[in-house]
Amino acid sequence: MMELLPKPTSYLYTYASREEEASLCQLELRSLFNQSPGRSYFISDLKMAPSRSPFIRERIDILFEGTTLEDIIGQINGLPKIESSYRVVYVKNDELSDPPGLQARRAIEREVGVQIKGEPDLHNPKLLFGIMNIHNGFVFGFYVKSEAVWLQHQQKPYMYSTALSTRVARAVANIAVPIPEGTKAIDPCCGIGTVLIEALSMGIDIIGGDKNPLVTSKARVNIAHFGLEGKVLLQDIRNVMGHYDVAIIDLPYNLCSVITPKEQLEMFQSARKFAQKLVVVTIEPVDSIILEAGFTITDRCEVSKGSFKREVIVCK
Template structure:
């Protein structure tokens, strides 16, 4: 079967993540695709920009597939480019058995051979278009190739830091979990701190505002946003005083010694969020299921991110 003849495109995503973040990655997968994967490869009809995720490495939109490499080359022989140059990239699959894995030399040979069947002009240095070739799930595929850019990594060094703030990598995943679909969605981070979540969301073009009741850090959040050439509204406001309504709220509950809050205060924060947001994603370092249920939420999904002995839980609620 040729996927280019189907109405829906098939996308193959490759993933890379540390074991401590496997649960968080799986939660992001489920948010994007409605399923996760037991491997580091996922196939879906959903088109996601690889650079949105801190875990996605590459994406191939399948144009042709074949049960064997030879079958694939015959199909690629029918592929014609107009006046654009191209380059073929072998996409490594970490899930194939050792006997199937190709060495560097073999991978280059496969790239070259597929390239010879493409009716177009190859350019290894500055191509107009990239194509990927990959051995996945018992067959070979060829298609449009996109590589992830680690945008979150560029945001690690900001003018203002906070020792207990989310890492940019985790913050980006949390934003994706909260807002897998961004069109027409209004979001808020009502306890935004120094703006780590805001920076990641705004860098993806998401309509999000931030607020915090701590006047000492509001300017820091604003400066962090501007530092990366972004714009975004950050207000001095207590979560209890928010009156506008939002589709999604992201709340990283305070937990360090400088901002210790009681169970009663946690409940007040969450009850406020339930009042002004349809969906809430909560980041917590301690069990809060009872508080969430008391606040009237239904827990939809969850995942964890670990760093040494320190564990954060990300809980999706409605």
């Protein structure tokens, strides 16, 4: 049984991003894990569901480490019998200069799998193990693959061409709220609710608001469409009451909602009154306005789509 197995010592995550989202990926991982990862994998003491990030591909809960495959096999031999059916997955390391081919990977899976006492099942296993060749040897442990939850949120009842993609929205929510437990968040200019949906789907305590009754009603419909529950208030950002740990502001930029630098300053000054932390998404330079409102910029990134570029700015 799983509870008879040793506890993981640490957690290995693999990740990947497109070039135009590489900066966003790195900011999200810095926010979630408080470290700057390597090129394709990193090891952390923090256990996190891989599906939280649109960039994390899988996680190995490390049970054993060794300099050679034989070291790993020797340690596996000491495991008790596994009551659940299982399968071993070879996790590719994109950083290896001479990675094994498909046949070699399958051979490693078989070689490791036969050492485990239990009932293997290649088609419908209840338990997955992962084996990965890293630069200084091998790691072995429980294997968890990411599920692309955000892809399910792409088709909403109401959509705007200028809205954030679900991948970017999910990353922004993680940058704003890396630790959901005990954190209260607000999206005071939520539009049709793209960020709200991603945040709510991850269990983040967040409410939305907007001064436009047409978009607040659409945001509520979009949220309900995915079986989520979230509050969306009809209110101007200048009238937000209460205190929040973090606010997310995706600055309006389409032709129907152009705002002046003065209005931007009023938005940030309002946020300063009710939020300790602020994450801004913008296509315009707003550093001086953020600073004038009393915030300090602590981190940032750029995400592009063709010639269209956004900045994500973290402030405290």
